[in-house]
Each structure stands twice: as C-alpha cells, then as structure tokens.
Amino acid sequence: MQYQFLGIGYLTWITFLPLIGMAVVLLIPKSNINAMKWTALAATILQLVLAAIIWVNFKPSLSGINDPNGFQFVEKTRWIDLPGVAWFGHVAVDYFLGIDGLSLPMVMLTALISFVGVIASWNIGKSQKGYFALYLLLDTGMMGVFVALDMFLFYVFWELMLLPMYFLIGIWGGPRREYAAIKFFLYTLLGSVLILLVMLGLYFSVNVTDPATGQAMHTFDMLAMMNPQNYDPHALFAGIGTYWRYVAFIALFIGFAIKVPIFPFHTWLPDAHVEAPTAISVILAGVLLKMGTYGFLRISFPIFPDAVLKFSYALAILGFINIVYGALCAMAQTDFKKLIAYSSISHMGVVLLGIAALNTQGVAGGVLQMFNHGVVTAMLFLIVGVIYDRAHTRGVNDFGGLANQMPVYTGIMTVAFFAAIGLPGLSEFISELLSYLGAFQTFRWIAIFSSIGIVLTAGYMLWTLQRVFLGQLPEKWKGLTDVNGRELVSLVPLMVVVILLGVFPSIMLHPMSATLNNLVDFIHKVGTGMTALK
Amino acid sequence: MNWYDILFYAFALITVVSAAGVVLSRNIVYAAFSLLFTFFGVAALYVLLSADFLAITQILLYVGGVLVLIVFGVMLTNRANKVEVKHGGLTLAPAVLVAGVIAGTLIGVLTTTKWPAASFEPYEETARPLGALLMTQFVLPFELASVLLLVALVGAVIIARREKARRV
C-alpha cells in the first residue's frame, strides 16, 4: 500500500480524523470553548489538506465503478468474518474503502464544506462541546458514505450521520427546530430502511468465491453486486429485467430520493433548512443532498442497470418536476432560507435530469452539478447566516438597499446568486449546460420543458436580489455592519472555487470522465444484457 | 340406560347447574356454596372415570383448601354478610355471546373429533401407579411443583400480611 501514514491508509485518515477531533473535543473541559473550536477547525483543515493530497495523487485514467482495479487509495480488510454459518453463508463484511472519479469530487466537497462549516459555527451560542462533537461525528459519517465500497459499511455511515444531524437541528436550530428535526429524522429513516431491505436482498442474491478459502459466499461488496454473473440463478434479484429487480430499484430509488430530495419526498427539506443553524444548513444542502444522487450513481445505477434503462424516462420527468416545481415554490417564498431550500430542490432536479440521460455529458454534468451546487448553496446559506446574525430576521421583504450598507457582502452575494442562476463564467453554468446537453440528447422534450427552469430561476433569484439588496435601506438596518474577517474566510474559498470551476471546469471534469464513461458504458452494456462482463 | 349412565347424568347435572349457579348467583355466599357442589360433582365424575385418587385429591384440596380459602376471602372482604354482586350490564351481552360461541365451538369440535381409542376399560386402582409415576417419570415436575408451592406460600404471606408497624 502506497498511500499510507503511520501504516493507515489515507482514506481511513480522512474519514476518521474528525472522530479523533471529536474525542479531543470531548476531553476538553467545558469552559474552554476556544480550544474546542480550534480543535474542530484543526481537524477539518487536516481533512482538507488530506483531500488535497488525495487530489494531487489521483490518477484520472482509472475507471472505477465496477472494476476493483479501477479504484484508488483502496483499503480492504475483513471487518466481520463468520465462516460457515449455515444460512447466512460465509458472512464477510469488508472494511472496503476506495475512491474513483465519482467519489473524488464528493470527497473534496465534503472536506471543503466541513471546513467552511466549522468557521460558520464559530458563534454557536450554547453547549459548544456537544455541538462540535456532533459536528465532527457528522463529518465522519458523510465522508464515510463517499469512500465506502462495501454496502454494509456504506449503510452504517449513511445512518451514522442521521443521529448527529437530528441533534444539531433539534438543539441548535430555530424556533420550530423540534418539528423540523423529527421530520428530517423520520423521512430519512424511512428512506434508509428501504435501502436496508434491498441491501439484504442483494446480499443473498450474490454469490462470490472467497479468495481466501475458495468457497462460495455471500457478500456486501458493491462491486461484486454489479456483476450479473455473481448472482445465484435462483436468487431474488437474479437475471436481467426481472420483476424483483424493478421493485428493488424503486425501493432504493425512494430511499435515495428522500435524501436528494425528489418530489414528492421533498417536504422535509424546507423545514430542516429553515430551522437548522447556518453551518448545518450549509452541510445539509452542501453535502447531504448529494448523498442521494451519489447513491443513485454508486449503487442504484450500476447494480440495477436494466431497471435504470427502463425507468430513465420517469427519472427525467421527476427531474423536470423538481426543476420547475422547486423554482415555482421558491418564487413564492418570503423566508430567505426557505427560498434557497426550494432552489436546492430545483437545482438537484438538474442533477437528476443529467444523470437520467445516461450519456457522458449528462452524467458528467450531473456529478459536476452535485459539486457545484454544494459549493454555491453553501455560499447562499452562509450569506443568509451573515444577515441573520445581524438582523435576526430572514424575511426577504424585511430588507432592502443593503447594497450600500454592506457592499462587500453584496458583491459576494451577487456572485453566489448569479452562480445559482447559472451565469456563464461561474461554476453552475457548466454543469447545467452539460446536464441539459445530455438530457437533450436522450429526452428532447423533457429537456426543452425543463429549460423553463432557467427563466424561473433567474426570476426568483433576481427578485430576491432586488428585494434584499436594492432600493432604499430601511431606517432600522442602518446599523448593520459589513462582513467581518471570519465570514470572509468562509465565503472567499467557496467563491474562488465557484469562479475557478466556472472558467476551468476541466479541473473537476477531467478526473471523473474516465469513471463516468465507464459507468455509462457499463449501464448500457449490462442493462441490455449485451454482455455479462468478466 | 344403566346405573352408570344415570349416575353420570345426575352428577353432570349437579356439576353444570351448580357451576351455572356460581357464575349467575347474585350473592357471593350462594356462589361459594354452588362452587362446593360443583367441586363435589366433578369429584363424582372422577370416580365415574375410575380416578379414585384424583377424586379424593379433588375433595381434599379443592373443598378443603381452595374453597375454604375462598370463603375466608369472602368473609374478610365483606363487611356485611350480604353484599349484592351485580353483573355489569355493559359486558353482559358480549360475554354471553363470546361464551356462547366458545361453548358451541368447543362442543361442536369435541364431539365430532375422532379421538384415538374410545374404548371403555375396567377400573383399576390408580393411587399406587400414580405415586410411582410421581417418583420416577414425573419427578422433575414434582420438584418444580414443590418450589412453586413454596413461592406461592411466601408470596401469599408477604402480600397478604398486614404490616401494622407501617400502617398509620
């Protein structure tokens, strides 16, 4: 193993660094709040540095997805090993981590957003110890989801991030935090239990040869689940295009769709966003939503390529509904955070539309949009947080004329808004362009109808911009101060990323193209039963 | 129709009628007395079934033990001797219905079932083989029952004991 530090692989480090941070935070006496903050910050900075190292060492030519040799930074050890139990088969849960071009952007995103989130959490008012401990635990959960290649491990990380999220919203959130927290929790749990069932079904359907003993065994290895030849012919999910495979795909879809969230499973999102503290909104929109679409691409699509091909049209329609519906709903909002929450729904629709296209540009656009939307929405929520910290209101109509009062703030915000609108030169333009291009090739009319979203987005974003920043400054906001240094530290890196990726999207697209091409190829070949691959 | 039959029907009638008395009587003391007749009737049925030891046990334990306990209970819990015990109007109808359905179902099933060997064997003494069984094959239940009785004894004592010291 090449990429190791102290004999432990990079991915393990990047995943569990926050956990070490959490342990340290827990050991710090309650009174020493600064030490906790700096510990959390140090953990996330180290994580970011590691992410950068991984980035530098990443080989873009490897293909990933279904090819075990296409993954990088792989760590694989037996976690749970139970030989010869009669019915459960040889139970082997691997501690199997690895990244490919699909997970790389997400790892980067998680590291970046986590770092920014700590800075945004600087002024948390109560129970700092608990807050930072949970925050770091959440960080581990998120990172784990993106690096796990064993489905069991994936599921554990997936659920792991649920608990801290509940508390982070529920304890440190706004007035209706309890409702929002439980709603988030219930929805997400509903989704994850469906994933759990499918996971078990897959486990029993797949039979591989244990390299160690040479016996046949069931496995949670996602890569093994992708190979149709590994399926026991009599198993539930065997074959191509069989009934239960469709059922499983839909169940998985719902499980992930709740996270994305896809209409009509989206109603938890506005509530959760509105009530969550700024940093948590940032994490929620920046990273958590991407887990849903990541789940599609990592699990649903390659494991059930036949079902994807069958349902891709429906997926695209849902993407369209998300785009238009989210935008329309956003337009009707007067709560700043809710507005951005709905805009997230709209933007995640673009992701869905792109990946449903199942061609290079669509999928690449979708994945890039995941990254870009993460960064842009994080910015937007930070921006709302800045103003909320000062004015203690989020009503869009309560403001006006802030441009003169807070010029730097307005400048940064304008960049974020225009990025969200999809202005060329800023990151979201590229990803939306690629998504639409991909979708247009596959579903012409849906793509055309979806492009209404482009106008609608401009509509509500500019309207908001006008209401908040333009016009006359109300007397009561004369005392507002411009962004301070700390806030700039959180906003500027994101802004740099937004502009950089807007001009040079290749930075991000290049490492993922081999992987995504492989994915597209794989889905079309296996999904149509053209080849069973080796 | 022979004497056996006649005796059976007589005792069966006593048993059933007095059992009905137990559950229908308005006075608890009458109910207790009816129960006495039921126990006797059942004991008689045991005799008819050649279960002599059991019949004696029934009388000793039920009449001598359980029933006395019950009467004590009645005495201790009723300040006045005569306490009206009403049937609750609300539960009566469903109770009649449920009990009726159960009775019908049971009788229907039990009478139509083909039981393994319905031959009538002559009487044999049972006390001795029963004793042997209890000491051999059923020794474990026997021991278990003794533990159980001890537990019941301890339990009944600690529950029922008045604790004067703590009463105010």
Added chain:
Amino acid sequence: MVQTIYESFGYVIPETVLSVFFVLTLLTSLVGDRRSKYLPAYTALLGFAVTGAFVAGQIGMDQLVFSGMYAVDPFSWFFKVLFLVSGALIVLFSMQSRELDTASTKYAEYYSLIISLTIGAFFMAGASNLLMMYLSLELVSISSYILSGFTKENPRADEASLKYVIYGAFSSGLMLYGISILYGLTGELNIYALNQAFSSGALSQVSVLIAIVLMLAGLGYKISAVPFHFWTPDVYEGAPVTVTAFLSVTSKAAGFAMLIRFFKIGFIDIAAQPAVAGMWQIFHGLNWTDIIAVLSVLTMTLGNLVALWQTNMKRLLAYSSIAHAGYILMGFVTLTDQGISAMLMYFVAYLLMNLGAFYIVMLVANKYQTEDIDGYAGLGYRSPYAAFALTVFLFSLTGIPPTFGFIGKLYLFAALIKTNYIWLAIVGVLNSVVSLYYYVKVVRSMYLVTPADSTRVDFGFGTNLLMTVLMVPNIALMLYFTPVLNWAEHSVLMFGLH
C-alpha cells in the same frame, strides 16, 4: 441421547443450585437487620454467579433428561445465560431502587422471588413436556404476580398485580385446556411424542387447531403478543421499575423460548430433513406461518401505534416491548434456523437495550421523582451522562446504526428476505420508522426542551459504571458482532433436531 432418571439429576444442577439459593436468600431475613438490602442481594448475586459457573459447565450439552421432560441443549443454554445476566443485572438495579424501599422489610423475599422467577424461566427454556411447560410457566407467573405487587402500599402496584393475576390465571387456564385437548388427541404430553403423533397425519386438524390456538393464548400472554397483550401496559406501568424491567426481559424471553421449542419440536418433520429443518411440513392444511405472521404484524403495529401516545415512560416502554415482541415474532414466522438465530441475536440486543432503558428510568425516578416524559425535560443538561446513555438505548431500540439494535433488526430482516417474506420485512421496517417517533420524543424531551430547573444532578460512580457496562456493548457489538452471531448460530441447536 436420553438419560436415566438418576443420571438426569446431574443435568439440573444449575436449577438445583438456584433453588438452594432461593431458600438461602429467603433465610437471610432471619439473619441481621431485616431492612438491610445488601445481604439478600449479595446472596442472590452469589447465587447467580454460582449458577453461572455450573451453567458454564453445561456448554455444548445436548441431552434430554428426566424421561424427556427437560432438554439441556445449546438452545436452552443460550437462554439460561440470558436469564442469569438479566437476573443479576436486575439485582444490581434493585439495590439502587428507592421505590422498593417502601417495602423495606421484605428485601429477602424480593430477591428470592427474583431467583424463583429465574428458576421458572430456566425450566421454560428447557421444558419439552407439556406438563413441564405448564408448571414452569406458572412458576414464572406466580413469581411475577407477587413481584409486580411487591410495593403493596402503592395502589398502582396493587392494581397491576391484581390485573396480572386474573389475566395470567385465566390465560394459563386456556392453555391448560388446550393441553388437555392435545393430550386427548395423542395420549402424550412429551413434545417429541407429539411430533410423532402429528406426523401420522391422522389427527383431526380442527381439534389440533383449537388446541394450538388455546395454547397460543397462554404463550401469547407470556410474550405479550396481540391480542393477548392487554395486561402488559397496565402491569408494566404499575409494577416497580425493576420488576417491569425483569418481566420485560426474562419473562418475555422465557415465553419465546418455550414458544419456539414447542412449535419447532412439535411441528417439524424431524425425520424428513433435519438439515433443512425449514417449513412446517406436517400439517399442510393449516397455515401456521400465516397465523404467526398476522400476530407478528398486529403486535408490532399496535405496540408502535399506541406507544406514540404515551406520556409515561414505563408505559411507553411497555408498548415498545410489545412492538419488540412483534419484531421477534417476525423471525419466528420463518421457523427456519436463520429466523431463530436472528431471534436469539435480537434477544441479546433486547436485553442490553431494554434493561438499559429501564435502568435509566429507574434512576430518573429515584432522583427526579418522575416517570413522565415531560419530566425528562432537559435531562441532557442536568444529567448528561445518563441522558446520553438513555439516548443510546433508545436508538438501539429503534434499530439505527451504530447500535447493536440495528444488527438485531438487520438479522431479522435478513432472515425474512432469505425466506422471501418480503412483505413482512416491509411492514417491519415501516414499523421501525414509526417507532422512531416515540423514542425520539423522549430524546427530544431530554435535549431539545430546556428545563425549568437546571441544577446538575449527578449519579454516583457505581451507577455510571453500570450504565457504561450496559451501554458499551450496545455500541461495541455493532462494530463487532461476530461473537454474538456465532453464539446465536450455535444455539439454534435443539435436542433431537440435529
């Protein structure tokens, strides 16, 4: 291999030891201060320890003793260990209970009854004869009637006790009637003999059904399966917390042990395919699995739905335990080895999490004098460690990672999916989502509600240690559950099935 009566006594040494300690504990009341709780408690603990040593010696045994009355096999061994752990923990809990102090002159009886209930549970786990089953069930029942009314100055405990005894006596009466019909059909009380009688296929199916349904009423009462569960919430709420905890684990597990053994031995075509030992092959006309499946669905759904509305913590946990009975029954539906091993695993999880939860409930009742969920407001700030522990237990009960409860559920669902009971698995997972709501209600109260009084209330070191002892396996076993799984897998062995 069947042992002679004489040899058989060698196999019931643990039970004998327990009985001896039952008497010894009872006798401690004659020694020293009657009001001291320590002597009887330590005697009882010693009893569990010594018994544990003997039980440990029985590992791997696979015998049928006392003319087929009693099986000493890995299956019962599993439960015996469970009962000992549970009993010992309850003794430890009870030593801290303030509630029991209202009956402080009767500590000796209290601890001895805990032992007697454990004895009954031992026999329930191993009983392979209908009479033994009935007797052991009664022993457990009578012990629990008394225990639940133990704080007899408390009207709620009295009420619980009265309801329990009436319902229990009635249910065991039904069961007995069912047994009598089975006896009439086969002339046998031994369940192995019953199996052979059934396999002849000549029996009247309606009679068998009525007998089984009546027996189910008795067993269902013990495991609180719907519709025989009604006593559960009332008794759990009224009884002292320690007793409730004990009942919810030991008594319920014993009921399940008996249920599993009865159906598994009685109704499986042993001769046909012992290795597969899967479906119930004797009565093709009777769809046993459907009965159990329906009961399972009803039980968990009702338990969860009603739990949503509870405001009393003990009552909530009572309904939650009903729901858990439903989950465990899911494993029973398959009646395959996988289902049963999943159930066994779940018992381990259930023991850890349920006892843990009840322990915290007891501690809170001690310190805060409340059992209401509203009374838990701000517990997370006033007693952070206890609140954290309770959170872990509750999430474990919900079954989300990283807790052992998740592994328990995982295996149950896995067993269902393996046997294609997908609809049941879906009902199960939906139920666990519903259950989240009320468990989180407690968590919400602890963390999301700010307390009126925010003084710090700390528990002693010993208490915290005990909490930790319960909490650590709840998480550690999720990360590494191999030993439990192995144990459960090897404990599905019942005498005569392999």
Added chain:
Amino acid sequence: MASTESLLLNLALAVLFLPLAGFALLIFFGKKIPRQDLVETGILFTALAISIYIMVQKVFFVSAPTIDLTFKWLDLGAVAGQQGFSIDLGIAIDNIAAIMLVVVTLISSLVHTFSLAYMEGDVRYTRYYAYLGLFSFSMLGIVLSNNLLMIYVFWELVGISSYLLIGHWYEKKSASDASKKAFIVNRVGDVGFFIGIMIVFTSLHTFLLRDVFGGIAAQHLTGPLLTAAGILIFCGAVGKSAQFPLHVWLPDAMEGPTPVSALIHAATMVAAGVYLVARIFPMLTAEALTVIAYIGAITAFIAATIAVTQNDIKKVLAYSTISQLGYMIMALGVDAYSAGFFHLVTHAAFKAGLFLASGSVIYAMHHEQDMRNMGGLRKKMPITYWAFVIFSLSISGIPFTSGFLSKDSILAGALAYGLLTGNYLIPIIGYLVVFLTAAYMFRLIIMTFHGEPRDHHKYEHAKESPKVMTVPLIVLASLSIFVFYSFNPFNPEKGWFLQAVQQPASVVPAAQSYGFDQPVNDVQVTSPQQQPNAAELSVEAQKTETTRYEEAMEAVHYPGLALSLTLAVLGILAAFVVYDWKKIDAEKLKQRVKPVYTFLYNKWYFDELYDATAVAGTLLLSKSLAWFDGHVIDGVVNGAATLTRLWSTLSGKFDHYIVDGLVNFSAWFTGFLGKATRRVQTGKVQTYIVFALLGVIVIFYVFRQF
C-alpha cells in the same frame, strides 16, 4: 499560421482581456487607485487603437477570410464504442468581427469619455466604470467568438452587465425593476437560444461555427429541425435586440444612466442580436429567414408608431432603437445580409450619438427628460443641436449621411425580396417606418431645440456641455457622414465597407434555402438523393436565379430611393408643420383624437393619423398589434409574472397542504389508529379478557378455512 495572423489573434485577445483587467482592477482595488475613471478610459482607447489596427490589417491586407484560433476546452473522453464528448472553443477574426471590434471599442471609449463629465460625482462612480469594463469585455467576447457556446456565454455576460448598469441607481424602484425585467425577458429569449444550441450540438457534436456549417452542408442536420434550430437561436437575438414580441424591456432600460443607454441599449449590445443572426446566417433556412424578416418588420413598425407619441426624450430614442433594430433584423431576413450589417454599424454611430446628445441635453436640463419642458435649446447648446440634427438626418435616411446609405440598401433588399416572393408587407412596412422615423426624430428636435423655452427656470441654467461631452458628439457626428463608408453618396455598393462585408454562402440544402440567391457552386453540396431536381437545374437557370435578386435590387434601387427619400422628407415636413410652424395645432389634434392619442401615448393604441396613411390590412394588423402589445405582450410578461407568481403561490400552497398534507395525513392516520387502539385499553381487566377471547375465536375461525 502566418505571423501577421497570429499577431492579429494575440492583439485581439489583448483587446478582449484589457477591459476585463480594468474591471478586476476597479472592483478589487477601486478605492486605492487615483482617477479610476481615467484608467478604464485609457484602457478602452488602447483597445480602440489596437482594434483599428486589426481591422485595417484584416480588411485590407489579410487575404484569408477568417483567422481562427481554436483550442480544446473540455474533453470528457468517450464511452467505449461511442462518439466522444469534447468541446472546442476559440476566437476568430473575419471582416465583420474586425469591423465590430472597432465599432464596439470606439463607441465604448467615447462613452467612457462622455461619462467623465456626465457621471461625475455619482455615488458609485468607480463601480460604474468597472461595469462598463465588464460590459466591453463581454461584448468583445461575442464579437470574437468562433463558436456558439462562447457566444452564449458572453451573451449572458453582456446581459448581466446590462442588468448591473440599468440598475445602477438601484435605490429607485423603477430602476431595479427595469434591470430585473431586462434580464428576465432576455432570459426568455436565451432559453430559445439555448435549446437551439442543444439541437445543433446534439446533431453535430460541435459548437464551432465552421464545423456546424460544415456539418449542415454535409446534411447531418436538415429539415424542420434545421429550421427550428435557426429560429430558436434567433430567439436569443429577439431577446437581446428587443425584437417583437420581446421588445418591452428596452424602453424600461432607459432607467439606466444615459451613456449606458448609448453604449449598451443603442449601439452595441442590442445590436448583438443582429450580429448573432449575421454569424449564423449561412445555416438559416428560407422558412427561418422569413420568420426573421417578419419579426424585424413588425418590430420596426410597432416601435416607430409608439415613438411618435412619446414625450420622454429617451423613450423616443429607445423606441427608435427598437425600430431600427427591427430594420436590421428584417434586412437579414430578406437576405440583404450586407445591408443589415451595414445598418448595424452606421446605426451604432448615429444612435450612440443621439443618446449622448440627449444625455447632453438632460445634463444641461438637470436630469429633466420630458421634452414638453424643453424647447429653444438651440441657442444655448449649438454643438449639441447640430450634432443632433446630423444624427437625425442620418437616421431619417437623408442623402449624404451614413444612414441614407445603409437604410437604402435595406429598403432595396426588402423591396426586391417583396417582388421576388410576393411578401409585399415587408417592404411596405419598411417604407412606412421611414416616414415615421423622420417624423418622430424631427418632432424630437423641434420640441427640444426649437420654439420657445417652456420651463424658463431650467432654461436659464442650461448651458452647453463641457468638452469631454461635446467631443464625442462631434466624433460621432462626423462618423455619420457618408465618406467614411463609401465615396459615392448614393450607392455604397462599391464602397470599401460593402466590399469587405460579403454575404456568406448558405449551407442549407437548396430546397430549404431562398432559391434566388443560391450561388452556383453550391449545387455540389446538396446531395442528389435529397434534391432530385438539383442536378437537373441547369447552370443557366441557377445563374438567372442568383442574379435575379441582385437584378431586382438593382432595378428597385433608384425608385425605392426616391420613394424613401420622399417619405423621409414628408416625415420631416410633417414634424415641422405640426410642431414648428404650428400649421396644425398639436394640442388641438391631440384633443380631437384624445382617446386614441391617449391609448397610443400609453402604447396601447395607434394614432388615427397613421391609420389613415396605412393600407386597410396594415391598419387592422397595426390595431391588433397595438392591442397585442399592450394587452398581450406586456400583458403576457406582466400577466405571466402575475400568473407565475399566482401559480408559484399555488404550488407553495400545494406543497404545504397537499404534499405535506399527505405526509401529515399519514402521520395523523397513524396517530388516529394508535388513539383508537388506545381506547381499547380501558383499564378493566375483564375487557382485556373479552378481547383475548375474541382474538382466539377470530384466529380459529379465520384459519379454519385454510
């Protein structure tokens, strides 16, 4: 690549990025630099100088029609066995790009200069210059792009600059409303543009215009889809160039500072739509061109009619701009490619001049824009006045002006087109607008500069603007003289400009193109299978067809010229008759036609006067169009906004009540079940027993069936 060419490309890149550098400089270090305005102005003049060099080199010395620089921007690799996905971008300089470079930098630098005085003391002076820099960069980007994607990118960027500049005085609600409206209306057009691009890309897998044309020539994209692609891309132009039906944003955009109006909303950005159509001209099918021609004509007409009644000096000019842009679009639509582009250039000069001159007036009148409060300014502001007159003559198409040359070419093309295809409507509208243009322009001049001052207070304080404002006027006025474009004041055909701007060959299949201008050698491109008749067409016949358009143009040139001149003079006369000589009392006229006037004034109805001069069909059309404009278009935009808002409110409600409600309902239902079940738990043990027994009975009877 020849060294000259690579030099030119590098210079072009310099021109492109200089204003961006200025923008970045001003945004980030604006406060720290002394005289930020001069920095940016200097940059623009440098760019201008370079641009002129590039243009001269390209037009007169470089033989290659196009100098191209292409690089691979994005490569996603390929899925095994499928076509790969990559995007090439780059810049290209051909004659029109070179000319546009000069136009943009010229107007931009003049506007920068003008603003030095005009915007002096503004609250966001630095920001203003920064945005001007951003705009110049984006506009030059459109000019230089050799591919649709970059055009689209810069297209959006000019939109955003325009948004920022219109909303420069965002404290005013009307200004921020206008900026928003501009951006959104533009976006509507851009969606069409975007879809058009998608069609092109999915069919041809490239954004590069030369490859697009090559692909179309190779028949990889034909039929209705090709037409649709053309029309959809044209939608972008409709938005940006304020064409009917998306023209409503431009008048509102006058909320921005006047120099901005001159630069963006008169000379350059709005002309970008025309430039775009010119760029994609080879791929436009006959159907698409017809649509374009009509859109242009309709726009020209509607705008002109409205312009006549307006009293706000900038509004008149805005409608005039729309009308003139309609001309250009129409010219392209009728195949008069060179004429359309020619008009773009000349219009840029004189319309920028008009705006700057009006800015000068407004500046002098202390930001008074209503002409009814002006009058007699001729004496106070002679330079401005004379510049204004020259510009107005030019826009009216009076000989010896640049406007005469370009407009005349357009009208000739339109007339020829009408004769050849029978679409007479287009030339008729074209000529009609000539009259209107002359009329409203001179109405403007007369009301502003002639007669007696109406607001004496403001008049007293009015004085000629400073040099930095008048010099740009003088420069632009001189550029409105014919000599800069052609030495023959009556026919520009042989002038350098039209020699440089040659109509590119169409690449669409012959059957889909206008038959009358198909170059002979294009026959080879069209494949025989699809065009069975193409091979049979004799070269002679083709020649005849090709020349027919030119001949027609030739033939109608002078009659048309006479007609347009007459109309223009008539228009000027009308203005004088009504407003200067007062032969007809304007007020009385207004009173007589008050309802109609009011409606027209409000852009709802058209004036009766014009009803009378128009043919019945046009009358009917114009009326319905006026109604359409007020009711439907603005109505659609406003109404669409209302509707959209309503709908979004509804969806918000839907979300809240139905979707959330469903979820809550299931929660409620779950709770209800729980509650109901809870009722069973009565606390009475005998009830429990009853239920248990019922359970036993039910289980028994249910399962006895099985």
Added chain:
Amino acid sequence: MTVHVGLTQFLVVSAILFSLGIFGVMTRKNAIMVLMGIELILNAANINFVAFTRFGLMNLSGQVTAVFVIILAAAEAAVLLAIVLNMFQQINTVNVDEVDKLKN
C-alpha cells in the same frame, strides 16, 4: 352391560364448565368470584385429562397432570386471594371493574 355414556358426554360437560368459567371470569365484578370462574376452567380441563386417560391409551400421565393442576390451582388461588385481600386493605374494594386507574 352396555354403557352409553362415553368420552363425548364427559367432554360436553367439560366444555360447558369451561364456557361457564369463561363467562364468570368475564362478567363477575367481585375478584373472588372471578377466581371461582377460573377454578371452573381448571376443573373443566381436569375433567378432560381424566376422561382422556380413562378412555384413551391408559397411560396415567393425564391423571398425574390433573393432580398437578389441582395443586397449582390451590397455589394460584392462594396468591390471588392474598392480592385481593391486600387490595381490599389498600383501596377498600374487591371489585375488578373499579380497578382501572392504569389504562390507555
């Protein structure tokens, strides 16, 4: 000597006794009378055991069981009565339907 009375008749008596017991348990208010109902149920079961022993295969396990049941009934009755007595001391009632503070 022909005997007409067979197993069936005994079973019918048992079934009636059983049902009456159930009826008593369901309807009586007084806890002691509920206990009487339970005793009836147990007796009914016992009649079954003995009858099956007699008419069945003549192994005596039925009768042994019956003996145990009688012992058990006594123990159960003792416990139940103790609880009732305690109840009476504490809340001065023996009526089952008045004991319903724990519910829902």
